[in-house]
Amino acid sequence: MTNQNLTLISDSTSGIGVAVTVTAVSNESSPFVAARPSLQRPPATPVTGYFSISRKDLALLKKLDINGAQRINTWVESMRASSPTHILSTPALGVGAPVTEQTSWMLDYPSALDMFEQIIDASRGKQIVMFLDYDGTLSPIVDDPDRAFMSDKMRATVKRLAKCFPTAIVSGRCRDKVYGFVKLAELYYAGSHGMDIKGPARGSKHKKNGKGFLFQPASEFLPMIDEVYKALVEKTESTPGAKVEHNKFCISVHFRRVEEKKWDELALQVRSVLKNYPKLLLTQGRKVLEIRPTIKWDKGKALEFLLESLGYANCDDVFPVYIGDDQTDEDAFKILRERGQGFGILVSKFQRDTSASYSLQEPTEVMDFLQRLVEWKRLAVQA
Numbered sequence: 499m500t501n502q503n504l505t506l507i508s509d510s511t512s513g514i515g516v517a518v519t520v521t522a523v524s525n526e527s528s529p530f531v532a533a534r535p536s537l538q539r540p541p542a543t544p545v546t547g548y549f550s551i552s553r554k555d556l557a558l559l560k561k562l563d564i565n566g567a568q569r570i571n572t573w574v575e576s577m578r579a580s581s582p583t584h585i586l587s588t589p590a591l592g593v594g595a596p597v598t599e600q601t602s603w604m605l606d607y608p609s610a611l612d613m614f615e616q617i618i619d620a621s622r623g624k625q626i627v628m629f630l631d632y633d634g635t636l637s638p639i640v641d642d643p644d645r646a647f648m649s650d651k652m653r654a655t656v657k658r659l660a661k662c663f664p665t666a667i668v669s670g671r672c673r674d675k676v677y678g679f680v681k682l683a684e685l686y687y688a689g690s691h692g693m694d695i696k697g698p699a700r701g702s703k704h705k706k707n708g709k710g711f712l713f714q715p716a717s718e719f720l721p722m723i724d725e726v727y728k729a730l731v732e733k734t735e736s737t738p739g740a741k742v743e744h745n746k747f748c749i750s751v752h753f754r755r756v757e758e759k760k761w762d763e764l765a766l767q768v769r770s771v772l773k774n775y776p777k778l779l780l781t782q783g784r785k786v787l788e789i790r791p792t793i794k795w796d797k798g799k800a801l802e803f804l805l806e807s808l809g810y811a812n813c814d815d816v817f818p819v820y821i822g823d824d825q826t827d828e829d830a831f832k833i834l835r836e837r838g839q840g841f842g843i844l845v846s847k848f849q850r851d852t853s854a855s856y857s858l859q860e861p862t863e864v865m866d867f868l869q870r871l872v873e874w875k876r877l878a879v880q881a
């Protein structure tokens with residue numbers, strides 16, 4: 499079964515930022531579904547993406563009654579659907595377990611822990627480069643975004659990882675804030691969904707010489723983001739539990755602590771501010787609406803940029819691994835599929851359409867996987 503889902507629409511004429519997401523339920527015959535993972539797999543057809551829409555198409559969408567109210571509904575419904583309280587838990591995959599959609603999904607996106615040996619085989623002779631999302635990947639999801647701390651054990655693991663492989667954090671958060679959580683100077687950091695990169699000196703092949711550089715492709719949007727942040731704070735203050743987070747080049751409006759019956763109201767408040775800013779795009783994450791500039795830049799572009807900065811632009815012998823839990827991480831998974839290099843690992847307890855190749859259920863499993871990589875590298879160096 500293929501399930502196509504219009505999430506947001508970019509309207510360049512009326513100025514409302516638009517993103518369209520096509521979602522697919524796992525089905526090998528569907529052109530939208532990533533192929534069963536194979537270490538020599540061909541690039542998969544992109545599953546999600548943002549694109550601008552012509553006047554003609556927009557008129558058609560309007561005819562189909564895809565109006566503002568419906569869009570709000572779609573965001574909110576999508577947020578509800580992705581909330582674990584609305585997803586029925588399914589039996590774990592095991593001998594005798596009934597074949598449910600979840601178990602079949604696990605066959606398509608097996609655990610990276612179970613597939614560790616195969617992953618290592620595929621990386622042989624290549625330089626592994628690690629890309630890690632922060633929230634929901636290195637730290638558990640919590641109610642208060644300001645208290646999304648990673649454990650000391652996770653930090654120690656990531657520190658050891660960075661001694662073995664070039665390692666970057668790629669987050670929707672403001673770069674300084676995510677650095678404040680991770681606190682490891684030996685990593686590279688891409689904040690604001692990749693729009694604020696502190697990377698190595700270009701072509702430095704991971705030789706840290708203190709001459710890192712800053713890359714901020716959306717800097718012209720700073721005044722606009724500040725203005726919209728203030729407007730959103732003011733507009734949403736009447737909604738108990740709503741929180742607006744300034745992520746420098748992006749803004750997050752959090753729904754997690756808002757009563758569900760107030761979600762539509764909050765989404766409408768956000769939309770009423772955003773309608774005056776055609777150059778900003780609205781996307782939806784884990785109980786959050788995210789606002790960002792409409793420039794063609796995302797976590798996938800950030801990954802490519804960092805690879806290039808590290809001197810691996812046109813190399814066949816690089817093996818990037820990207821681990822993330824969010825919709826925005828799909829841009830990076832897609833790039834890896836398109837390049838036919840390395841792979842993505844989706845952190846999720848529940849089945850989801852994804853361009854990743856493997857899965858891990860939660861941050862503790864991410865830590866186990868990273869520890870195994872470190873241990874493998876230690877033994878490989880000794881051998």
Ligand SMILES: O=P(O)(O)OC[C@H]1O[C@H](O[C@H]2O[C@H](CO)[C@@H](O)[C@H](O)[C@H]2O)[C@H](O)[C@@H](O)[C@@H]1O
Binds near residue numbers: 634640668745784824
């Ligand atoms: O790219 P990421 O590092 O995954 O950042 C994406 C968003 O993560 C944060 O929000 C999410 O985590 C919060 C803390 O666990 C949780 O309360 C919230 O519901 C989640 O959506 C962050 O606060 C956002 O600004 C990031 O954009």
